[in-house]
Amino acid sequence: MKTTYREALREAIRDAMRRDERVFLMGEDVGSYGGCYAVSLGLLEEFGPERIRDTPLSESAFVGAGIGAALNGMRPIVEIMTVNFSLLALDQILNNAATLLHMSGGQFPVPLVIRMTTGAGRQLAAQHSHSLEGWYAHIPGLRVLAPATLEDARGMLWPALCDPDPVLIFEHNGLYNLSGDLADDAGPVDITRAAIRRQGKDVTLITYGGSLAKTLAAADDLAADGIDAEVIDLRTLRPLDSDTFLESVRHTHRAVVVDEGWRTGSLSAEIAARIAEEAFYELDAPVRRVCTAEVPIPYAKHLEEAALPQPASIAAAAREVVRGG
Amino acid sequence: MKEHLDLLREMTRIRRFEDRCAELYSAAQIRGFLHLYVGEEAVAVGVVSELDPQDAVVSTYRDHGHALARGVPMDAVMAEMFGKVTGCSRGRGGSMHLFDSGHRFFGGNAIVGGGLPVAVGLALAHAMRGEPRVVACFFGEGAAAEGEFHEALNLAALWRLPVLFCCENNLYAMGTSFAKEHAAPDLALRASSYGLAAWAVDGMDVLAVREAARRATESIRAGGGPCLLELRTFRFRAHSMYDPERYRDKSEVVQWRDRDPIDRLIAAMRPDFTDDDLTALETEVAAEIDHAVAAAEAAEIEPVDGLTRFVTSEVTR
Incomplete structure (x- = not known):
């Protein structure tokens, strides 16, 4: 079928929400607005405000809340609008999400998925054009993914949610309109190999x-x-x-x-x-x-x-x- | 009387445990940072006495009192101080990072304010599942100057989440006095501005703390949304073992020591509670501590080839 990177991401979220009632999406403008990049458009109508959860502009609080919910049996997908704003949540990502498992001697895994937009190329100037995924790849305890194809946009989310540890997914802002053919039965992909x-x-x-x-x-x-x-x-x-x-x-x-x-x-x-x-x-x-x-x-x-x-x-x-x- | 004795026992366990920790630190058997809770015991004991086993606790780097009050075994806490594999965090956390999943003790967080968003998320999970649980989140008045305090209170109030925010106002953020840090002094008023119920409590009176915690947890369990207690207390000892206490006058410490929460409760329990009863209690607590120290000294250490364990989960993908 013909699809786009954006639609493939959306289908991956929809699929995960259907597979597992513990999964929910939380972030700025993911609901009524449909997502800053329109990834979650229509999901509020389908799943309701409890599971497609608009947050205040409080990156540290809602990323930390994702960590807490993950610690307490849920499987949150937290959307940070862009990697630029993730700096406001860096404390939570590094000091809690990536660290709690080790610091607790293995007692507290954090099965959290954080999605965010990254990259430059759209004349958005310095504060909206960072590519900081390499920073995050420095941190033990995180898995860092960068889907570059329709197959990976569709297939990386579910295995990321199945990972017992925190996973960061970086979506380059130039890819959302990427279009092409995707197999009708496209689904989860391997997230360990290049x-x-x-x-x-x-x-x-x-x-x-x-x-x-x-x-x-x-x-x-x-x-x-x-x-x-x-x-x-x-x-x-x-x-x-x-x-x-x-x-x-x-x-x-x-x-x-x-x-x-x-x-x-x-x-x-x-x-x-x-x-x-x-x-x-x-x-x-x-x-x-x-x-x-x-x-x-x-x-x-x-x-x-x-x-x-x-x-x-x-x-x-x-x-x-x-x-x- | 029985309830009072339980509260007294818990406060005494914490006090004597920490007295021993200070000795062991001087003897170099405990290293790293060691932040003692001496003087603040009524806060942890009073609040935690109102929690159920299925409730959750989020703590700070000054976490011994919260952990012990919550029921984390003293042997496991002391072993953690010694960095032993039998410690409640297998020796990977130390004094500031006590954890115990079995007691739903989500750990000491050593980033000031860092535990508040996590507590909000723990509560969100309970709320989404419709469970009448409470998440007790301890933090100091220093955290009330952090952005995470404001973000977390707003989010918890906005979504009416079952969080009991416990602000331990001991008047000093390390060495910075309350007056030098906060433009507006009324923390309960500050919290109220986010639309949650908040009030100040005498944190040196364990009965008052317990009563406030009871009122707050009842309201939270009934779906009333989060509450904040400003627990006015004081740490009798330095911020950490490295702190020479240049920033405060000894007379201030002496004044607060006159309000010692343990002495106060004992006074309230007289005359039924006798000197013999007190001696018996102290003997019982000393024995528990002796056992914890002996067990910690004898315990194994984590083999070095296990260094990188628990960076990621040990499950097959």
């Missing part, structure tokens, strides 16, 4: 989320130039599935990491370090990274585009590692 989205033999391009389409576009460009790129979609940012990208690097001998986060201290740095640690002698060229320029994201279109990874900059980095620049 996926090879394009097979190739000359260079491994490693990315996730909103950068996947740009990376695939770069790969098409490279193909026209005689360079056969393999594209890895990480899917799960924590715990990282190193095996998939290391195995790819072992046969391509070259790697470029594409990450919309800032370069310094980023997820791309972690991936490059793992390649250096585990596959150093397989490399024919240094690992390259294509990241967001280290500036707050500017409003003006030409400046924003210049700040972000683009197919051209990705392809240029790949050419450099393949041909030496």
Whole structure:
């Protein structure tokens, strides 16, 4: 069937709500408004205000309330409007959700799912354009997911809800209108492994989320130039599935990491370090990274585009590692 | 008389347990931060005495009193102080992070204000299932300056959730006096502005605390929404074992010690409660503490190869 990323997310929520009465959705404007990005549109009418729960603008309180409800037998899906606002709930996410299980000696798992929008590219300026999923991937105790396809938008939520521990799902704001065919019986997917989205033999391009389409576009460009790129979609940012990208690097001998986060201290740095640690002698060229320029994201279109990874900059980095620049 | 004796026993257990903890800290058998509750026992004991086993408790980093009053075994609490695997958090939490799922004790939270949103969520789950439970959430007056206090009170009142907010006003947020921290001094009034019932209670009088907790929990269980008690109390000892107490005058401490909640209850129980009764009680409590210390000293430690256990749940996906 024809669908969109947004509709696939909605169907995943609907499916989870039907499967398990402990599941409910809570967040700012998820009900009457239908969700800031219209993901939950229509769900209030279907499930009612108890289970599609509009909250005040109190990120710390409603994320903490999600933690408490999860501790007490419910299976909440908390929607934070965007990752930018998640900073107001960082205390709850790090000091409670990610920590309570260990600090209690295993007594208090927190089966909470938090969804949030991430990323830049829509001229929303600095405070609405962060890509901070790499920060969250730093934290032991969390699972961090980044659905980049219709299948993952539809399929990641249910296994996330089945996980006894907190799961963060990052939805890139540029993906909601992504449309295409999704199998009628599409359902839960594996949330532990990376996926090879394009097979190739000359260079491994490693990315996730909103950068996947740009990376695939770069790969098409490279193909026209005689360079056969393999594209890895990480899917799960924590715990990282190193095996998939290391195995790819072992046969391509070259790697470029594409990450919309800032370069310094980023997820791309972690991936490059793992390649250096585990596959150093397989490399024919240094690992390259294509990241967001280290500036707050500017409003003006030409400046924003210049700040972000683009197919051209990705392809240029790949050419450099393949041909030496 | 029986009820009074129970309250006295609980307060005495907490007081003597902590006296011993201070000694053990000086002897370097307990490390880390150690925040003593001495002087505030009437608050925990009075409130918790009105809770049912199915109710829930959320605590702070000054949590020994709440845990013991709630029934977390003293052996497990002391073992936690020693960092032993038999501790109530397997030695991973220490003094500030006592947990016990069996007693629905959701832990000491060491981020000031951090437990309030969690308490709201625990209550939300009860409310969504239609269960007449109460979630007692302890925090200090310092937390009333945190954003999470305001967010949590608003949310709990908005959704009429069964939370009993217990604000332990001991007049000092670490070393910052109440007057230096709060523009408006009436905490109950501040809470009332969110549309919940709130009032101040003499936190040095365990009978008054119990009476207030009874009134509040009855109202909450009946669907009346959250309540807040401002429990006016005082910690007789320093903020932690590192605190030289430069910020307050000793005479203030002496004045408050005259209002010791344990002495006050004993006075109320005279003459029926005799010196012999008191000696018997102290002997009984000392024996419990001796046992807890001996058990903690003898207990095993978690093997280091278990270091990364409990970061994620130990279940097969």
